[in-house]
Amino acid sequence: MSRVGRVPIEIPKGVEVKVAGENVTIKGPKGSGSLTVDPLITVKVEDNKIILTRVNEDGGARAKHGLYRALIYNHVVGVTKGFEKNLELVGVGYRAAKQGKKLVIQIGYSHPVEVDPPEGISFELEGQTKIKVLGIDKWIVGQVAADIKAIRKVEPYKGKGIKYAGQFVRRKAGKAAKAAGAAT
Numbered sequence: 001m002s003r004v005g006r007v008p009i010e011i012p013k014g015v016e017v018k019v020a021g022e023n024v025t026i027k028g029p030k031g032s033g034s035l036t037v038d039p040l041i042t043v044k045v046e047d048n049k050i051i052l053t054r055v056n057e058d059g060g061a062r063a064k065h066g067l068y069r070a071l072i073y074n075h076v077v078g079v080t081k082g083f084e085k086n087l088e089l090v091g092v093g094y095r096a097a098k099q100g101k102k103l104v105i106q107i108g109y110s111h112p113v114e115v116d117p118p119e120g121i122s123f124e125l126e127g128q129t130k131i132k133v134l135g136i137d138k139w140i141v142g143q144v145a146a147d148i149k150a151i152r153k154v155e156p157y158k159g160k161g162i163k164y165a166g167q168f169v170r171r172k173a174g175k176a177a178k179a180a181g182a183a184t
Contacts, residue, residue: 005065009050009073012080017050019043024072028079031120031136035075041068050076078136085145086165087131090154095128103131107152107162115148130165 011017015028024043025034037043040061044051052069054061077083089096089107096105103115103123117123121144124132131148135141145164154161156172163169 003066005052005054005062005069007069009069009076011045011048011050011076015076015080017045017076019045024075026072026075026079028076030079030082033075033079033136035068035071037068037072038064040064043068043072074138075136078138082134082136083138083141084135085133085141087133087145087148088163088165089129089131089161090163091158091160094152094160096125096131097128098123098125103148105148105151105162108160109152113151115144115151118144 012028015026018025018027022037022039023034024037026032040055040058041064042053042055044053050072052065052072054065089105091108094105094107096103098104099114101117101122103117105113105115107113115123118140120137121133121135121140124134126132133141133145133148135144149162149164152161154163154167154169156170157174159169159171
């Protein structure tokens with residue numbers, strides 16, 4: 001029994017939801033998004049709420065019930081509040097700048113790395129070492145942030161690289177610490 005799938009989704013003011021067969025379109029102040037729902041799940045809009053029900057009680061339908069409820073809820077939140085991921089650049093000389101819509105990162109390579117944002121994604125900078133990835137689609141925001149983070153992974157000895165804000169980096173002792181421990 002899906003407990004997540006049974007919870008109705010409240011539609012905030014300023015958000016318009018259209019259901020046409022298997023397609024759900026959600027429009028709000030920050031933009032619009034659409035989603036194709038599996039035929040095992042039916043979507044209805046009643047009393048300013050989105051209600052999802054299963055066609056049958058098969059395992060596949062039960063598994064997808066909560067999934068599609070979460071995806072539709074994320075679209076509703078995205079078009080009203082939006083999503084953001086915060087990244088930090090840690091290291092001497094590491095910095096980021098914007099050139100138009102592009103993000104240009106100097107991260108210790110011989111050349112600056114340019115990142116073009118996909119449709120619906122924007123970047124904001126706080127200083128030169130903090131990057132915000134903003135958008136209405138939770139998955140795309142997370143994927144772009146992960147792609148930026150993969151440009152220079154955080155290394156465990158000095159903690160240099162690109163990391164999520166608040167991410168804990170487990171540090172390793174260098175070989176000087178190992179040599180000092182072996183000498184005693």
